[in-house]
Amino acid sequence: MATLVRRAFKFRFYPTDAQAAELSRTFGCVRKVYNLALQARTEAWQQRQERVNYNATSAMLTVWKKTGELAYLAEVSSVPLQQTLRHLQGAFANFFQKRAKYPTFKSRKKSRKSAEYTSSAFRFRDGRLTLAKMADPLDIVWSRPLPDGRTPTTVTVSQDSAGRWFVSMLCDDRPRPMPTTDATVGIDVGITSLLTLSRPIEGLTDRQGKICNPRHERKDRRRLAKAQRDLARKAAGDGKNRAKARLKVGRAHARIADRRRDFLHKVTTALVRENQTIVIEDLTVRSMLKNRVLARAIADASWSELRSMLEYKAAWYGRDLVVVDRWFPSSKLCSTCGTLRGRMPLNVREWTCGCGTAHDRDVNAAKNILAAGLAVAACGDGVRPQRSTPGGQSSAKQEVVPPQRTRAAAQPRG
Structure with missing residues (x-):
């Protein structure tokens, strides 16, 4: 029911x-x-x-x-x-x-x-x-x-x-639950590619499983900048000209926000419709916005709103949403052999593991996020399984929170 x-x-x-x-x-x-x-x-x-x-x-x-x-x-x-x-x-x-x-x-x-x-x-x-x-x-x-x-x-x-x-x-x-399916997907968020999925979905992603970031704010940046310059030139106060200029700035922001929200609704609805289990990564977006170089792009991507939509839509339509801890080394872990690589700067987008597997950084991360989330779903409440790399180094620790809530994979700091 x-x-x-x-x-x-x-x-x-x-x-x-x-x-x-x-x-x-x-x-x-x-x-x-x-x-x-x-x-x-x-x-x-x-x-x-x-x-x-x-x-x-x-x-x-x-x-x-x-x-x-x-x-x-x-x-x-x-x-x-x-x-x-x-x-x-x-x-x-x-x-x-x-x-x-x-x-x-x-x-x-x-x-x-x-x-x-x-x-x-x-x-x-x-x-x-x-x-x-x-x-x-x-x-x-x-x-x-x-x-x-x-x-x-x-x-x-x-x-x-x-x-x-x-x-x-x-x-x-009472939203009607969607038909059950065996499909699962892991999601890695980014800036160049807004989302990278662990597997391609026809009509939604490219062949690698990536969804391009539309960059809504960048498309209207010149229009917004012009409106803000016009507002800055108006005398301070409650004059009609300043009110008109402020309205133009508001309309520019509304145009960007409307397009972004519409795009996120379409993407999240498609993901919930196609998959029974969705695994995402827990990110501290507020802390990431302190990076002055990437803050504008991160804010435009709106990762927090994306997660919020996935959470309530999964609850409405009978889907499972699993959240992997932010400290899980999804990018540095080989999804084929499980070897954990050392330091990996953000400019490294492709790398080759010692086992010979060539990885796209984002696709590999999405696959690892899915594997960690499925491990949580399979183990049940109160179980904290630990997977080790061939060298004996722990790659992740997970735990499951009680049912009726979003399940999460957690890894303690240090």
């Missing part, structure tokens, strides 16, 4: 002038309440070592609405304001559990413009969505249908830097 999951369905819509004005006011109020609550919680801790929770900030919101300076907060729907307090509570929870940094204030120009409505603040009937404080439904472009008989539980309205309006509807859904 298909697993019940919560899926967000995002659509573009075109608001009327009145709706756009109402949503813009709501965005501003959401940002103001978030900043006020963050300031109150920060001051309470710094001055009195007191922790303020969601209930306390909710009571503060009631008081703020009754003051003369913040009376405008009562003019918009109260639900998005309560939701932003819940988001702040979640941000502090992540901070205290060391999953994120301390929350920061929202900027009027740089922060994402969004407002979240729960079921009490919108009406959805016959495919028509009407938000609180609005008389008319939103003019939504229905690019795909919602799950049959499903009503959104939460609606999030947002506006991106390109000025486009979007509505995201969170619904319960």
